[in-house]
Amino acid sequence: MNEGRGDSLQVRHFYQKAKIPLELRPVSGRIGFLKAIQISESQRNSPSVEVWGRNEIQKIERMSWSQRNAFIQDRIRNLPCLILTDGLSYPQDVTKKAKKWRIALFATGLSKSKSKAQLRKLFSSFESPQHILSGGLLHIFRRGVLILGDSGVGKSESALELISRGHLFVSDDVVQIQKDKDGKLIGSAASLSRNFMEIRGLGIINIKKIFGEESICPQTRIDLVIMLKRWKEGKEYDRLGLKFPENQKILGVDVPKISIPVAPGRNIATLIEVACKVFMLKQKGYHAALEITEKLDRVLAIR
Numbered sequence: 033m034n035e036g037r038g039d040s041l042q043v044r045h046f047y048q049k050a051k052i053p054l055e056l057r058p059v060s061g062r063i064g065f066l067k068a069i070q071i072s073e074s075q076r077n078s079p080s081v082e083v084w085g086r087n088e089i090q091k092i093e094r095m096s097w098s099q100r101n102a103f104i105q106d107r108i109r110n111l112p113c114l115i116l117t118d119g120l121s122y123p124q125d126v127t128k129k130a131k132k133w134r135i136a137l138f139a140t141g142l143s144k145s146k147s148k149a150q151l152r153k154l155f156s157s158f159e160s161p162q163h164i165l166s167g168g169l170l171h172i173f174r175r176g177v178l179i180l181g182d183s184g185v186g187k188s189e190s191a192l193e194l195i196s197r198g199h200l201f202v203s204d205d206v207v208q209i210q211k212d213k214d215g216k217l218i219g220s221a222a223s224l225s226r227n228f229m230e231i232r233g234l235g236i237i238n239i240k241k242i243f244g245e246e247s248i249c250p251q252t253r254i255d256l257v258i259m260l261k262r263w264k265e266g267k268e269y270d271r272l273g274l275k276f277p278e279n280q281k282i283l284g285v286d287v288p289k290i291s292i293p294v295a296p297g298r299n300i301a302t303l304i305e306v307a308c309k310v311f312m313l314k315q316k317g318y319h320a321a322l323e324i325t326e327k328l329d330r331v332l333a334i335r
Contacts, residue, residue, distance in 0.1 A: 041069045043113050043136045046081070053150045056115070056138045059122060064136030067112040081151065082107065085117045085144030092123055104129050111135055115151075117144040156213070163209045163283050169219045169252065171200035172308050176219060176252035178207065178287070179304070180280075181260030186300055188231055190260070193301035200249035201239045204229040209254065209282055217285050220251035256311050257287050258304055263295035 044065035050056055070080050092100055104126055108114055113136035116122055122130075122137060130137050140147055167180040168191040179187050188204055195201050203221035212218050221227070227240040227248060240248050257280040279286040290307045294300060 043067045043069060046113070047136070047138070050151070050154055053154060054115070054138075054147055055140045055142055057140070059116075059137040059139050060127060060131055062136075063131060064113060064134045067134065067136065069112045080111060081113055081115065082111055083115045083117060083144055083147050083151065084120075086120065089116075089120055089123065092126070100125060108135055109133060113138060115140060115147060117142055117147045165207045165209060165282070166205060167207055168204050169202040169207045169221075169254070170194055171202060171249040171252045172305065173199075173312065175255040175308055175312065176202070177304070177308060178219060178254050178257045179260065180257060181294070182262060184232075185260045185262060185294055187260060188229055190300040190304060192229065192231060194304060195239060195243055195247055197301070197305075200252075201227075201229070201243075201247055202249050202252050211283055211285070212253075215285065217254040217282055217287065218251055219254045254282070254287055256308065257282075257289040258307055259289055259291040260294050260300065261291055263293040 042065070044062070046069055047056060047058065047065070092103065095103060100123075108126070108130065114126075114130065115138045117140055119141040120139070122139070127137065129135075142150070165178070165180065167178055168187050170177050170179065170191055172194060179191060181187050191201070191204060202219060204225065206222045206225055207219050208222055209217055209219050227238055228236055229239055230236050259280075278289045278291065280289040281287075288311060290311065292300070292303050292307060
């Protein structure tokens with residue numbers, strides 16, 4: 033796996049991604065960091081990383097020298113790395129064997145059960161392909177809305193106004209998208225740009241610091257794509273809206289898409305809010321364009 037994709041993951045990359053959620057610390061320096069953690073389809077829920085707790089350490093301490101030697105060789109000889117939980121220390125013969133066999137040893141203060149849960153969550157995220165899009169992601173009316181468009185069209189400015197109205201900020205400029213276990217698209221911010229937004233004339237601003245923690249949504253399911261397009265004189269636009277929403281394919285999933293022409297004097301934030309409301313009504317079976325068309329047909333039929 034290359035940095036979390038494919039069938040293997042170098043131990044050094046695993047440590048970079050796991051050190052915060054699992055509160056890991058390396059016990060033997062960078063020994064074993066170039067080894068690969070294999071993740072085949074049959075190992076998705078139990079990849080080649082072993083987690084030890086009090087039971088394993090107590091079991092080793094009760095063994096004779098020959099039993100300990102056999103147990104250690106059987107359990108860790110072919111491992112890329114081993115994690116010891118509960119703030120415990122490795123027995124000296126384990127650290128010696130691990131050094132000899134170039135096995136990375138990690139320790140954590142978390143419990144064994146919590147460590148395993150975090151490990152499953154971590155490897156679950158590795159197995160899902162990831163897609164990066166340039167755009168903004170907000171949580172509007174309890175819907176995840178991905179805002180796309182040309183550079184300079186006003187995506188960030190519109191997102192800033194929507195946040196000031198109480199909608200939640202997920203990401204600006206770079207949106208990371210992957211599928212969850214149900215095949216739904218989940219969007220989040222890149223770790224480097226999380227909570228930050230770039231506004232022309234203001235530079236980079238911290239949304240969390242300005243609007244408070246309640247303005248931030250770490251991730252959201254992507255329900256709707258809104259495409260902002262520059263208004264072009266002479267171009268025909270669908271005034272009734274009979275052709276919307278379109279679809280945007282992301283990671284093989286069709287996401288409803290509404291295109292909004294951007295022209296001077298148009299309040300883009302309000303249009304985005306209304307587009308979301310229209311989309312929600314359409315999900316419930318109501319379509320204003322069809323209603324007015326039906327009314328017109330009835331009037332024509334009477335005549």
